[in-house]
Amino acid sequence: MEAVILQVRMPRVVLAFLVGAALTVSGSALQAFFRNPLVSPYILGLSSGAAFGAALALTVPFLPILPSAFLFGLLAVGASYFLATTRQGVSTLSLILAGIIVTGIFTALLTIVQYLTDPFKLQSIVHWTMGNLHNANWSKVRSSALPILLGIFWLYLLRWRMNVISLGDEETRAVGLNPQRERLLVLLPATLVASSAVAVAGVIGMVGLAVPHMVRMLVGPDNQKVQPVSFSLGGCFLVLVDDVSRTIASFEIPIGVFTILIGGPFFVYLLKRGRMSYGGT
């Protein structure tokens, strides 16, 4: 009984909290970065990039998982940004389309990795890409806690700067901040925390999109409040969702599948709500 609580349940709850907090904090930071309330690590292709990086590391010997997930996550989000940027700026539509393309490419690459890998490893990769917390243990918590908490703390220090940069490049420059530099300072930790979450728990989509919206509904758009509340609410949210996905059916629904099933309609709702009160051009 004690072993079940300490070795099975506890690490799972802690890991779910860390991953939920990471995805939400990263999502709200990316939304400020892109001046767009419809982006998240999942939408931008960051998650699938990190997933490919982590899967690659599982099959290629001596390639460490976390750095590989981070590098490919950064590559993916950078590619989305580059693809979506035009002279007129970055529009919601082009950003979402770029995210689809990047996600497609990294999913295809991931499939190649799966195709080439041996059947025993294949099973663990497939389970893990679905987004899974069922094999949580303390060593996963230990390996991911440091980069996640470090990145979240870094973003916490930048919480007010996010207000400034989300007003626009011209307005940022007018008050003496270099928008390119400031945005890079936000992008790096946002990618670090999201790709670390993907490396331990696979692709858990829509948390990084939906929860920041709930947070802004609760405390308003000021990132000085959004960042810390994203941490606590995002963590609690995923612990709760994990409990539901584990117990709602006679079998355990992989949490990544479950969050997409509830998050997808939410995204459509945001997109369709014509006049998006959180903007979007």
Add this chain to the structure above:
Amino acid sequence: MAIRVDRICFSHPSGFSLEDVSLHVPAGRLSVLLGKNGSGKSTLLRLLAGLHRPVSGRIEVLGQNLSELSTAARAKVIGYLPQFHYPVFPYTVEEVILTGRAPYVFTVPRIGDREKAEEALVKVGIQDLRKRPYTELSGGERQLVMMARVLAQEPKVILLDEPVSHLDLSNQSRLLHLLKRLVQEGITVLAVLHDPNVAFTCGDSFFFMKQGRIQRPGPTEAPWDAAFLEELFDTRIETVPHNGRALVIPR
């Protein structure tokens, strides 16, 4: 002399260029830059704000070479009000004004910064907007909020791009009175204006641009002479004497 522009050249990626522009903007005055659409007024203003770099030539602001100032140091001296602003997140008016304190803030604003932002808000006279979401304001109200944001920055030189273009008559006069008060406090203001009548009723000194070059009235001409303005705006103009200057009516 607050701003000294010495023979700057600049070419914009869109093919537009400024050629050999020189001007001296007097300190503690309200100076106005006039010209047709696309004559280079906004580009010149952006160059003075340090948002573009000239290809050649030199810009000095309060005796300091603009290209040698860091972005933060520049923002403490120069406040710049861009032409349009499209908000995305519904920050409150207070929060938007507070972002003007960015050059003084390391991580998050302190009490002192909030006080400065509050002062700026009172100075512009938009206390009633304090808690309103910025996204729900009219274009004119947003303009006043961005003006307060510039004041929160505590600049010595303020550059304004079409500050009254979205404002109704009462807000227009509110802003122009504010500019006059700032000038009395020793701040230098340079504004791009569309309407020569607004310019001639409130401005202290005038600059004119046409096709990327500075135009000056002839030695015997006043800036409000019909012949000069007809040439500048490429349109027929009638002028009516007013307060020692003139009102301008397009014919």
